[in-house]
Amino acid sequence: xxxxxxxxxxxxxxxxxxxxxxxxxxxxxxxxxxxxxxxxxxxxxxxxxxxxxxxxxxxxxxxxxxxxxxxxxxxxxxxxxxxxxxxxxxxxxxxxxxxxxxxxxxxxxxxxxxxxxxxxxxxxxxxxxxxxxxxxxxxxxxxxxxxxxxxxxxxx
Amino acid sequence: xxxxxxxxxxxxxxxxxxxxxxxxxxxxxxxxxxxxxxxxxxxxxxxxxxxxxxxxxxxxxxxxxxxxxxxxxxxxxxxxxxxxxxxxxxxxxxxxxxxxxxxxxxxxxxxxxxxxxxx
Numbered sequence: 001x002x003x004x005x006x007x008x009x010x011x012x013x014x015x016x017x018x019x020x021x022x023x024x025x026x027x028x029x030x031x032x033x034x035x036x037x038x039x040x041x042x043x044x045x046x047x048x049x050x051x052x053x054x055x056x057x058x059x060x061x062x063x064x065x066x067x068x069x070x071x072x073x074x075x076x077x078x079x080x081x082x083x084x085x086x087x088x089x090x091x092x093x094x095x096x097x098x099x100x101x102x103x104x105x106x107x108x109x110x111x112x113x114x115x116x117x118x119x120x121x122x123x124x125x126x127x128x129x130x131x132x133x134x135x136x137x138x139x140x141x142x143x144x145x146x147x148x149x150x151x152x153x154x155x156x
Numbered sequence: 157x158x159x160x161x162x163x164x165x166x167x168x169x170x171x172x173x174x175x176x177x178x179x180x181x182x183x184x185x186x187x188x189x190x191x192x193x194x195x196x197x198x199x200x201x202x203x204x205x206x207x208x209x210x211x212x213x214x215x216x217x218x219x220x221x222x223x224x225x226x227x228x229x230x231x232x233x234x235x236x237x238x239x240x241x242x243x244x245x246x247x248x249x250x251x252x253x254x255x256x257x258x259x260x261x262x263x264x265x266x267x268x269x270x271x272x273x274x275x
Contacts, residue, residue, distance in 0.1 A: 035178035042176060042210060060210060060241040064249060067212040071179070115250050126213055129249035 022087035022094065032070055032099070033079040041070040041082055048086065048095045052155045062095065062153045065130040069099045069149050072126050077101025077147055087152070094135070094154035101148075106141040113139075160185045162192050168269060169196065169231075170262070172204040182218040190225045200269035201226050204262055206237025216251040223256045233257065236265035 030044060031037055045066040049059040066082075073080045080101030087094045106112045113128045127149075131137040136152040158181055163170045169192055171185065189201060203219060205211065211219075223233035234257045238246075246253070259265035 035180050039176050039178045046209075057241045057244050060239075060245045061248065063210050064212050064245045067210060067214075068249075071212075071214060129213060129251075132248050132250075133245065 022089040022096075025086040025088055025093075027083065027085045029081050029083050031079075031081055032073045032101075034074070038067060038070045038074065042067050044084060045095070045097065048084065049153075052086075052093055052095060052153075054153065054155055058153065058156075061133040065133040065151055065153075066097055068126040068130045069097070069151070072149075073099045073101045073147075076106075077103030079103075080146070092154050092156070094152050096150060096152045098148060098150045100146065102146040105143040105145055106139075106147055107143060109139055109141060157184070159188065162188060164192075164196055164198070167196070167198055168200040168202060168266065169193065169198045170202045170204065172207065174207045176208075176210070177215060179214050182215055186218050186222050186225070189222055190229070193226055193229045193231045198231050201231055201233040202262060202265045202269065203233065203235050204237050204265075205235065205242075206239070206261070208242065209239065211238070211242050211246055211251075213249060213251055216246060216249075216253060220253055220256055227255075232269055234259050234265040234268050236260065236262050 030041055032041070042063050045063050046059065049062050054062065070082060073082070078101060080099065080103070083098040083100070085096045087096055113131065115128045127139075130151065134151040134153050138150045139147070141147040160171060160173055160175070160177070160181065169189065171189065173185075175181075177185070192198065193201065201222070203222070219235055223235075226233045235253070236259045238258065257268060259268050
């Protein structure tokens with residue numbers, strides 16, 4: 001299941017995965033099924049952020065974005081996984097997170113990214129808000145197949 | 157079941173959140189606080205988040221909702237101790253917690269609540 005989803009995430013986000021040109025230094029996946037998993041993702045992302053020596057503000061932004069996207073994967077995608085990869089392009093290092101689910105997909109991505117739009121009774125800040133908190137953001141969603149969201153934060 | 161403790165000081169309720177809350181725990185706290193406002197006839201609620209290194213949209217919404225529920229139950233809520241990095245992230249996320257009074261620390265929060273109903 002995890003492996004399937006990992007491939008799914010990579011397939012969905014091949015554009016972002018290829019466009020950055022960074023070498024992958026390490027790669028790990030975490031499940032996203034329960035509320036506790038969201039807390040687990042925050043913890044792991046915080047550890048990576050510390051290891052990258054991100055400033056406290058940048059750490060907080062990255063962990064918050066991860067928390068929003070992890071919750072979306074569970075709440076709207078019916079659960080899935082997150083792939084965490086540390087990157088290096090020779091000059092700088094970064095962290096890429098890919099959130100993938102096999103859920104119903106997002107019909108109108110532009111609408112979903114707009115602040116205040118929600119289909120599930122939330123505040124509608126998760127997706128657009130997460131995008132503002134990171135350096136790179138990409139989303140791929142297909143009706144009936146699932147959604148994958150990739151974000152990258154670089155250490156400046 | 158896991159719970160965040162609520163302390164009573166006079167007619168104030170004090171909550172110090174010291175763990176990274178998952179969503180159910182945040183909802184339980186909202187429910188517990190609302191019930192305690194009524195059962196303790198509390199006039200003020202202080203929520204201390206100085207130990208929290210993250211407030212995302214869910215926790216932010218829980219805080220806003222708690223303040224709104226307290227208000228209709230005749231109690232004031234003050235959120236205290238937010239870390240600067242959390243404040244920067246919250247605003248960038250788009251969450252400005254309208255209607256929630258804030259203070260820099262517990263002492264200032266208590267002073268604020270005191271002024272609003274003690275005279």
